[in-house]
Amino acid sequence: xxxxxxxxxxxxxxxxxxxxxxxxxxxxxxxxxxxxxxxxxxxxxxxxxxxxxxxxxxxxxxxxxxxxxxxxxxxxxxxxxxxxxxxxxxxxxxxxxxxxxxxxxxxxxxxxxxxxxxxxxxxxxxxxxxxxxxxxxxxxxxxxxxxxxxxxxxxxxxxxxxxxxxxxxxxxxxxxxxxxxxxxxxxxxxxxxxxxxxxxxxxxxxxxxxxxxxxxxxxxxxxxxxxxxxxxxxxxxxxxxxxxxxxxxxxxxxxxxxxxxxxxxxxxxxxxxxxxxxxxxxxxxxxxxxxxxxxxxxxxxxxxxxxxxxxxxxxxxxxxxxxxxxxxxxxxxxxxxxxxxxxxxxxxxxxxxxxxxxxxxxxxxxxxxxxxxxxxxxxxxxxxxxxxxxxxxxxxxxxxxxxxxxxxxxxxxxxxxxxxxxxxxxxxxxxxxxxxxxxxxxxxxxxxxxxxxxxxxxxxxxxxxxxxxxxxxxxxxxxxxxxxxxxxxxxxxxxxxxxxxxxx
Amino acid sequence: xxxxxxxxxxxxxxxxxxxxxxxxxxxxxxxxxxxxxxxxxxxxxxxxxxxxxxxxxxxxxxxxxxxxxxxxxxxxxxxxxxxxxxxxxxxxxxxxxxxxxxxxxxxxxxxxxxxxxxxxxxxxxxxxxxxxxxxxxxxxxxxxxxxxxxxxxxxxxxxxxxxxxxxxxxxxxxxxxxxxxxxxxxxxxxxxxxxxxxxxxxxxxxxxxxxxxxxxxxxxx
Numbered sequence: 007x008x009x010x011x012x013x014x015x016x017x018x019x020x021x022x023x024x025x026x027x028x029x030x031x032x033x034x035x036x037x038x039x040x041x042x043x044x045x046x047x048x049x050x051x052x053x054x055x056x057x058x059x060x061x062x063x064x065x066x067x068x069x070x071x072x073x074x075x076x077x078x079x080x081x082x083x084x085x086x087x088x089x090x091x092x093x094x095x096x097x098x099x100x101x102x103x104x105x106x107x108x109x110x111x112x113x114x115x116x117x118x119x120x121x122x123x124x125x126x127x128x129x130x131x132x133x134x135x136x137x138x139x140x141x142x143x144x145x146x147x148x149x150x151x152x153x154x155x156x157x158x159x160x161x162x163x164x165x166x167x168x169x170x171x172x173x174x175x176x177x178x179x180x181x182x183x184x185x186x187x188x189x190x191x192x193x194x195x196x197x198x199x200x201x202x203x204x205x206x207x208x209x210x211x212x213x214x215x216x217x218x219x220x221x222x223x224x225x226x227x228x229x230x231x232x233x234x235x236x237x238x239x240x241x242x243x244x245x246x247x248x249x250x251x252x253x254x255x256x257x258x259x260x261x262x263x264x265x266x267x268x269x270x271x272x273x274x275x276x277x278x279x280x281x282x283x284x285x286x287x288x289x290x291x292x293x294x295x296x297x298x299x300x301x302x303x304x305x306x307x308x309x310x311x312x313x314x315x316x317x318x319x320x321x322x323x324x325x326x327x328x329x330x331x332x333x334x335x336x337x338x339x340x341x342x343x344x345x346x347x348x349x350x351x352x353x354x355x356x357x358x359x360x361x362x363x364x365x366x367x368x369x370x371x372x373x374x375x376x377x378x379x380x381x382x383x384x385x386x387x388x389x390x391x392x393x394x395x396x397x398x399x400x401x402x403x404x405x406x407x408x409x410x411x412x413x414x415x416x417x418x419x420x421x422x423x424x425x426x427x428x429x430x431x432x433x434x435x436x437x438x439x440x441x442x443x444x445x446x447x448x449x450x451x452x453x454x455x456x457x458x459x460x461x462x463x464x465x466x467x468x469x470x471x472x473x474x475x476x477x478x479x480x481x482x483x484x485x486x487x488x489x490x491x492x493x494x495x496x497x498x499x500x501x502x503x504x505x506x507x508x509x510x
Numbered sequence: 511x512x513x514x515x516x517x518x519x520x521x522x523x524x525x526x527x528x529x530x531x532x533x534x535x536x537x538x539x540x541x542x543x544x545x546x547x548x549x550x551x552x553x554x555x556x557x558x559x560x561x562x563x564x565x566x567x568x569x570x571x572x573x574x575x576x577x578x579x580x581x582x583x584x585x586x587x588x589x590x591x592x593x594x595x596x597x598x599x600x601x602x603x604x605x606x607x608x609x610x611x612x613x614x615x616x617x618x619x620x621x622x623x624x625x626x627x628x629x630x631x632x633x634x635x636x637x638x639x640x641x642x643x644x645x646x647x648x649x650x651x652x653x654x655x656x657x658x659x660x661x662x663x664x665x666x667x668x669x670x671x672x673x674x675x676x677x678x679x680x681x682x683x684x685x686x687x688x689x690x691x692x693x694x695x696x697x698x699x700x701x702x703x704x705x706x707x708x709x710x711x712x713x714x715x716x717x718x719x720x721x722x723x724x725x726x727x728x729x730x731x
Contacts, residue, residue, distance in 0.1 A: 207714055209580065209714035209715060210714045212580070212581070212584060213580075213584075213708070213710070213714065215584075215588075216584050216587060216588055216708060217707075219588060219591060219592065220591055220595065223592075223595060234595065234596055249581070250580070250581045250584070252547075253546070253547040253581060253584065253585050254584050254585065254588045255588075256547045256585070257546065257547055257550050257584070257585035257586070257588040257589040257592075258588040258589060258591070258592040259592070260550055260551030260554070260589065261550065261551065261554055261588070261589035261590065261591075261592040261593040261596070262592040262593070262595065262596045263551065264551060264554050264555045264558065264565060264593065264596075265565045265592065265593040265594075265595070265596025265597045266565075266596045266597075267564075267565060270551075494551030494552045494555060495548055495551070495552060496548070497545065497547050497548040498547050
C-alpha cells in the first residue's frame with residue numbers, strides 16, 4: 007500500500023493550517039495561535055507536518071530541553087478525513103527517532119482516558135500507562151493517562167539486533183542482523199542424512215533440527231561476537247514448510263523469547279527469501295518479481311512492498327523444481343542432491359539433444375496457469391526416454407539427457423519469470439532458493455533479463471539457500487516499521503500464504 | 511536460596527511447572543495432546559510469572575525426554591534447551607516414564623496399599639502401541655528405580671510379557687511437577703543427567719528406495 011502523504015519538519019508558514027486543524031480537532035481546549043506559534047518555532051521543540059499535496063492533514067510536536075533526560079510529546083493531531091492511514095503512527099515514529107537522537111532517556115505523553123485508539127497506538131509503540139491525572143481535560147472533565155516510553159527498552163530510532171531461526175526444511179539456520187547489516191549466518195544441513203532416501207525425509211529433518219539448534223546458536227553468537235543479552239528480538243519461520251520441522255524452530259524461538267524477555271516475530275519463509283536482498287544492498291528495490299526455486303518451493307511472486315504487498319502470481323502445481331532435479335538424478339543413476347549432480351553430468355552435453363516438455367506452457371495451459379509450474383510430466387518424460395533408449399539397446403548419453411532436462415527446467419522458469427516482469431511492467435527480477443546454485447538457470451536468467459532490460463538480482467548463494475539471516479532481516483524490517491510483535495500463541499503453518507508476512 | 515527449577519514435558523499434553531527446592535511454585539497444564547507449538551510459549555511464560563520470578567532466576571531446566579510421539583516431544587525439548595541457553599541455566603533430561611512412575615508409586619502409597627510388586631508404566635505411543643517401562647520402587651530420596659525398558663510394544667505383547675501376578679498397572683497422567691520431583695531426587699542420588707536427546711524408540715518412517723532406477727518404471731507404468 008503506497009501512502010500518499012509525506013512528513014516534513016513544520017515551519018512558521020504552516021501555522022495557519024496547523025491552527026485550522028488544531029481548532030477542528032480540539033474544539034473545546036485548542037491552543038491559541040500565540041502558543042502554537044511559539045511551540046513551532048522554539049529551539050527546544052521539534053514539530054512535524056504531514057501533508058497530502060499542499061494540504062496539511064496532521065501535525066505533531068516534541069519538546070526536549072538540552073541537558074534534560076526526559077522529553078515530552080506536546081501534541082499530535084490528524085485530520086478526521088485522513089485517519090486510519092497510519093499517519094498518526096508515522097508522525098509518532100519520527101518524533102521517537104528524533105527524541106532518541108537528542109539522547110532522551112524517557113519520553114512522556116498525556117492521552118485522554120476516553121481515547122482507546124490513541125492509547126493502543128502508544129502501547130504498541132512501547133509506552134506504558136504509569137499514572138492517571140484525574141479530570142485533567144476541561145471543560146470535558148476527562149481523566150488523562152500519563153504514559154512513558156523508556157528508550158533503553160525499545161529499539162525505536164536505532165537498528166535492532168535480531169536473531170532469526172529457520173527450520174522449515176532440512177536446513178537449521180540461525181542468523182543475526184543489526185538492522186540491514188548481516189552479522190552472522192550459520193547453517194547446519196541434514197542433507198547427507200537424506201541422501202540414501204533420494205529426497206528430504208520430514209522426520210529425519212525434524213530430528214536433525216533438534217540436535218543442531220544449540221551448536222548452531224553458539225556458532226552464530228560467536229560469529230557475531232555477541233551474547234544473547236545483546237539480542238533485541240527473535241524472529242522465526244512459522245511457515246510455509248514441513249510441519250514437524252517448523253515446530254522445532256517455533257518451540258525453540260518462543261522459549262528463547264520468554265527467557266531473554268524480548269519480543270518475538272513469526273515470519274513467512276518465502277517473504278524472507280525476498281527480503282534477504284536487503285542484507286546485500288541495504289534496501290529492497292520494489293516493485294520486483296521474485297522467482298523462488300528450491301527443493302520445497304517453486305513460486306513466482308510480485309512484490310510491490312516487502313511488508314505490505316506481496317502477491318503470489320503462481321507456483322508449482324505438483325513437484326518443486328528442486329524435487330524434479332532429485333528425481334531425475336535417480337532415474338539417471340546419479341546421487342542426491344540432484345541439482346549439482348545433474349549440473350556436473352550436463353557439462354559437455356547438448357541441451358538441444360532431446361526436446362523435453364516445458365510444463366504448463368501450451369496456449370491452453372497458459373490461459374489458466376500463466377505463472378504456474380509443473381515438473382512431474384517432465385520427470386516422467388525423462389524416465390520414458392531412458393526406458394525407450396534402453397529397450398532399443400542403445401547407449402544412454404547421460405550428458406545429453408542431463409543437459410536437455412536442465413535446459414527444460416531453466417527455460418520454463420526463466421520464461422515465466424520474464425513474462426511476469428513484462429506483463430506487470432516490473433523492471434526487476436530477484437532469484438532465491440537453493441536451485442539458484444544451478445549455473446544454467448543463472449546464465450539463462452542473465453541472458454533473457456539483459457535482452458528485455460530487466461535488472462537481475464541474485465543474492466550470494468549462502469543467502470539464497472534456506473537460512474536464518476533472511477528471517478532475522480525480515481524481523482528487523484518489521485521492527486523498524488514499528489510493527490507490534492507476534493503473540494506467543496501462533497503455530498506452525500505448513501501452507502502459510504505469502505500474503506501473511508507476519509503471523510500475529 | 512534454593513535453586514529455581516523450570517520443568518517442561520510435552521510427551522502427552524503440554525505441562526510446565528516451576529519448583530523451588532522441592533516446593534511447587536506454579537504449574538500449567540494443557541491436556542490436549544496436540545498444539546504443543548501453540549501452547550509452549552504461553553505455558554512457560556505463565557509458569558514463570560505464576561511463580562512470581564523473572565526468567566533469569568531459573569537455575570535449572572528439566573525436560574521430559576519421552577518416549578513419546580515425536581512431533582510434540584521435540585517441541586518441549588527444543589524449548590527447554592533454548593530457555594536454558596537464554597538464561598544460562600543448567601539443562602537436564604529425564605525419562606517421562608520416570609515421572610509417571612513417581613506418580614504411580616505415590617498413588618499406591620496414598621491408598622495405603624502395602625504391595626511391593628513392580629509397577630508397569632505405560633503411555634500411548636499411537637499406532638495401537640504403548641511405550642512401557644518397569645519400576646521396582648523408589649530410592650531413599652524418591653527417584654523411581656527402573657528395572658526394565660523403556661520399550662514400545664502392542665498391548666497384547668505387554669500382557670503376555672507381564673502377567674497381573676507379577677506387576678501392577680495404574681493409570682496416571684504426566685505432570686511437570688512430578689518431573690521436577692524426580693529431578694530433585696536424582697540430584698540427591700547423584701544420578702541427574704544432562705542428556706536431553708529425545709527417546710524415540712522408533713526409526714524415522716522412511717524406506718530407502720531398493721533400486722533407484724525402479725522409480726522411472728513405476729511412474730510410467
